[in-house]
Amino acid sequence: MNFRFRRFLATTTLAVACAAAGSAWAGARDDLKTFTSGLKGLDGQFSQQVFDGRGKVKESTSGRVALSAPRLFRWEYVRPHEQLIVADGRKVWMYEPDLEQATVREQGKEEQNSPLTALINPALLEQQYDVSEEAAQRDGLQWLSLSPKRETEASFQYAALGFNAQGLARMEITDAVGQRTVISFSGWKRNPGFAAGTFSFTPPKGTDVIGN
Template sequence: MKKRVHGFIQFIGLIGIMSLTLHPVHAAKLPRLLQEVEAKYARATTLEADFSQINVLSALKRTKTSSGHIQFKRPNKIRWETLKPDPNLLVSDGKKFWFYTPPFDEGEQGQVIEKKTSEVQTKFAHALLSGSFSIARNMKVKQEKPSRFALIPKKGTAGTVIRAEIEVDPGEKLIKKVTLLHRDGNRSEISLSAIKLGEPLEDRLFSFVPPPNTDIVKE
């Protein structure tokens, strides 16, 4: 089960951002469209969307796909539910993270891995998906197409990530796709649809109580 959980959190948690330092930068350094997107997202306290994710593993010449639903609540609450092909769930209340994998078959145990938020570095991916572009210091921002932007981290500041790409809907001012390119050739892509900003989300969505017959692992 740990392998399944590891694959699930590869994009959001273990993308090598341990040394990324986040500080505000002046908004004028952002292209105008990204400023407008960021301003729209800043007015909303919540975000939810359906996602489809593609992980390209270069060394193995393998592509993995998944899909599900994500919910964010400012400042740092996350619910990331993968529905296909293998159901699993990531939940954070801002203090703890829970990674839950249900049992494969009836009678088997599920598993939940519990970590402190400080031990799971999600700031980079969370920032991009939630429109907080101005918090990323040590990055160059390039507008490659009218609605596509590349973010290039300064060497040594973003772990294995060498490039991030963001695609937005220029009319709706919504983030539609985020891509991370890693120095080992791996690529992670997340496409968002059915995006809702500012909808009420109850705090109970961002807490987790393990079901019966669940193996609890605290790391």
């Protein structure tokens, strides 16, 4: 599976699953509960850096993220190169306009070992992850840490969610080879009215489609 595609799944599904389970958890847990109270959808911007195991920046990107519980996502990379990932409730599409190529997968298969299962039953989140609150602030944020209880089934080894007065401000994910992804969020709009087509994708004419 494409590396960026795997990272998208770990990031986006974790964010929405935590939102669904917010009432189950106090500091950062209170922040999470406040942020997710009555939450059905989010729209905002992100900037993302990927660091290798030695701490060197491998990739810097930015774009827009839109989430609608329980199964709809739009993760749109704008800089430095355009790329679009859309989950429409049945399928997950990744479109690379520069290559005129789209990859499509059944959404259910991607969700089997992801925190998205917590959207059906929020109690599953704490069944799947060890959740703890970091004692001290870091970078002016309150943090929750998540570690998969069954590492072989997870797409990451460790994740941390950082909150400020505006809500979820940062997410950090470390994978099995020590690579770390840091995503900063801004401009959150809660329960917005999404434009038609936000969570759907039709390949442009001439696009090479891989998968079904």
